[in-house]
Amino acid sequence: MMTEISLNVLDVAENSTRAGASLVRITVAADTAADRLSITIADNGCGMTPEQVAQVTDPFFTSRTTRKVGLGVPFFKYAAEAAGGSFSIESEPGIGTTVTAVFVLSHIDRMPLGDITSTIHTLVVYHPETDFLYQYHYNGRSFTLDTREFKEVLEGVPFDTPEISAYILDYLTENKLETDGGAVY
Amino acid sequence: MKSLEELKAIRNKMQGQVGLRAEDSSQTRVVVGMATCGIASGARPVLNALSGLVQEKGLTGKVAVTQTGCIGLCQYEPIVEVMEPGKSKITYIKMNPDKAAEIVERHLIGGHVVEEYTLNSADIK
Numbered sequence: 001m002m003t004e005i006s007l008n009v010l011d012v013a014e015n016s017t018r019a020g021a022s023l024v025r026i027t028v029a030a031d032t033a034a035d036r037l038s039i040t041i042a043d044n045g046c047g048m049t050p051e052q053v054a055q056v057t058d059p060f061f062t063s064r065t066t067r068k069v070g071l072g073v074p075f076f077k078y079a080a081e082a083a084g085g086s087f088s089i090e091s092e093p094g095i096g097t098t099v100t101a102v103f104v105l106s107h108i109d110r111m112p113l114g115d116i117t118s119t120i121h122t123l124v125v126y127h128p129e130t131d132f133l134y135q136y137h138y139n140g141r142s143f144t145l146d147t148r149e150f151k152e153v154l155e156g157v158p159f160d161t162p163e164i165s166a167y168i169l170d171y172l173t174e175n176k177l178e179t180d181g182g183a184v185y
Numbered sequence: 186m187k188s189l190e191e192l193k194a195i196r197n198k199m200q201g202q203v204g205l206r207a208e209d210s211s212q213t214r215v216v217v218g219m220a221t222c223g224i225a226s227g228a229r230p231v232l233n234a235l236s237g238l239v240q241e242k243g244l245t246g247k248v249a250v251t252q253t254g255c256i257g258l259c260q261y262e263p264i265v266e267v268m269e270p271g272k273s274k275i276t277y278i279k280m281n282p283d284k285a286a287e288i289v290e291r292h293l294i295g296g297h298v299v300e301e302y303t304l305n306s307a308d309i310k
Contacts, residue, residue, distance in 0.1 A: 178186055
């Protein structure tokens, strides 16, 4: 079982990279007035047929061959629904997949967002071939990390260079702090 | 907000050195399983600890830390595989950041396999 929403984000976004996506858009939006936390992971990977979409929330279905269960998506769905929220997957073969999970912020059974900065940092640094567009919103304020912009600046210097990796982590940490004022939720 | 100007300055500093870091066959590969099973068991902090320590200890030219999907031994996650050129693969199981630090010290730097954390030492029936 996942202990943080950010681990579900990491897991689902890993699926996107394995689906051959060249761009994965991740949006985390918290709104305390509306009492909602919305998470979207949208990719342009290989997509799924309507039959596969229907099966994907079944824990005993997976496209993988290493084992016979696929728990990632069912975990995420259950976490959202158990917290008074909702969960949806839209997908089209050849177009991509969008996963949306909405949580009620104040719900007693909502797991914490957790270390979303570490999740995004891990995704960006270890998937240099995939582009990520990460948007973080908190009560009307927001910041964006677009790896396409970073790559343009870097002119071929890889993300896993220690100095660049540290910069990405600082960028995420500092900008998140300025956006949400250090709110823990 | 942190700007991309800083990134430009780092790029200018790094550009001359990048060629030295290209992956080659003489590098040791350290692979962390990052499927649902690994992530749920704590693979993210293990991966971060390994890559942080490899950088801190100045091993980045010699060791490449990467990730993979499900290794197929979910009950032993987090799993870390160490592949040294010319040697057989070592599979470390049930890792955590502290054990990962030991692997860096004793195996990656010291050259000795940490037997007690390996799959081989597990009591498999």
